[in-house]
Amino acid sequence: MATISKYTTDVGLRYRVRYRKPDGKQTDKRGFRTKKEAEAFANTVEVSKLRGEFVTEAAGRVTVGELWPRWIATKQGMKESYKRTLNVAYSTHVEAKWGAVPVGKVKRSEVREWVHGMAKSASVSRRAHGILAGILDLAVDDKAVHANVARGIPLPRKVRQKHAYLTVPQLATLASHAKANAGMVWFLGTTGLRWGEAVALRGKHVDRERRRIRVEVSATMVGSTLVPDTPKGGVARDVPVTKFALERVPKALPEAVLLPVPSTGRMRTYSPGSESWFSGALTRAQAEDPKIPDLVIHDLRHTAASIAISSGANVKAVQRMLGHTSAAMTLDVYSDLFEADLDAVADAIEAKLAAECGQNVGTGAAS
Known part of the structure; x- marks a missing residue:
């Protein structure tokens, strides 16, 4: 269990929380202005350990940019063309916004604003989001963050372009x-x-x-x-x-x-x-x-x-x-090319009804 102690500084009384990490090593966090703040932090630590969600502050300081090389290295089985596409998307859209940001400081609200404020096509926005989300998945695996704040965010919808066909x-x-x-x-x-x-x-x-x-x-x-x-x-x-x-x-x-x-x-x-x-x-x-x-x-x-x-x-x-x-x-x-099939189905059913009923069913009035 965490223990709380007070100490004196030049600016007044402060509180320290001493606790053990999941690996058994002891550490502390100081600087709380009130005992209530210190108790709240201590309770959070104990609950996060029980849930398996404990993350040290040091682990959360690793940046998105520092994890990028490890993440792209996991894509060895991808086609070189797509890997190049990912590299361009990262350097163009992800790195400038998130490269220097510690993974523990990435906020869900800011990710949502970034995705929808990119002013790019849905495909470009979704690809950039996928890169950031993939990097944060790696951070979760490393226990650098307890949850991936980029997952589950509504993404821009792809609008399928109408195909051009030649006769x-x-x-x-x-x-x-x-x-x-x-x-x-x-x-x-x-x-x-x-x-x-x-x-x-x-x-x-x-x-x-x-x-x-x-x-x-x-x-x-x-x-x-x-x-x-x-x-x-x-x-x-x-x-x-x-x-x-x-x-x-x-x-x-x-x-x-x-x-x-x-x-x-x-x-x-x-x-x-x-x-x-x-x-x-x-x-x-x-x-x-x-x-x-x-x-x-x-x-x-x-x-x-x-x-x-x-x-x-x-x-x-x-x-x-x-x-x-x-x-x-x-x-x-090619859903648009199969529209004629619906007419063919209707014609076939009507022909069958006419043949088996022995009359032109298409002229009957609705009752």
Whole structure:
């Protein structure tokens, strides 16, 4: 049990609380102006020890910045591209606000104000919050704080952007204006491959007889360079490819790049956003067909999903083609493409009722 004693200072009477930490070592805290304050602190110490929540003041002095290297080191299994994203998010959004703050001084109200006052997209705000919360989880594990004040805070909601889809004729128009890169447009617009997956393909990944593409490598952006890495989700998959698309992609030797830079034959080693040929092709295609929406290369993946679904592919097949972790994810991402299914269900039920009831049930009046 804690003991309380008084002592005299130049500014008057003060009280000291002497107590034992969970490890049995004795320590004290002094400077309380009244005995009531000292008793309140002593009671708090005893209760926190019983609950397993005791934290020494010294432990709580470690800063968020001091724990950051340890936390990021736990992410060794992550893709290098995402690890770089975390480093940028920490240095840009977390370090300036929290780097020098002791973990024991981080207040829940201040975390909430920081998250919602960041004036950034929901994704950026949530990522920055996740870094701080992860560091504070480490502080809890180290008994530097007894609870993570960043957990459970309401976060900005992500608003899913409306996808841009091309019709097959529009895809053909875009491909015609892509000139030497027409094969890439057809390939992306019908297979649904991600950019990194497509540029990493080699001749050995194509089975032209079975019309299959084996996706087992993805070129991931690290800094300003694309480097080989595992596909998103870390799982290889087989993707169906049409004979039409294969005919527009030259055959390649097993180790040769399937979709290289047309002028050099080398692997494309830059991000999709820097593909100037695409913006030029899009501008020319829109001049021919003003109904073609503004889009980026990744939207060709959405176009492939749209074509597959409108052609009657079931959701599990589309999931496997796109490499989604579940059919539920596919339904969530492309919920707008399945709206027509509701009409089809209603039409099918009405046709069945009409056939089995022997009358046109659609003309009956409500009673």
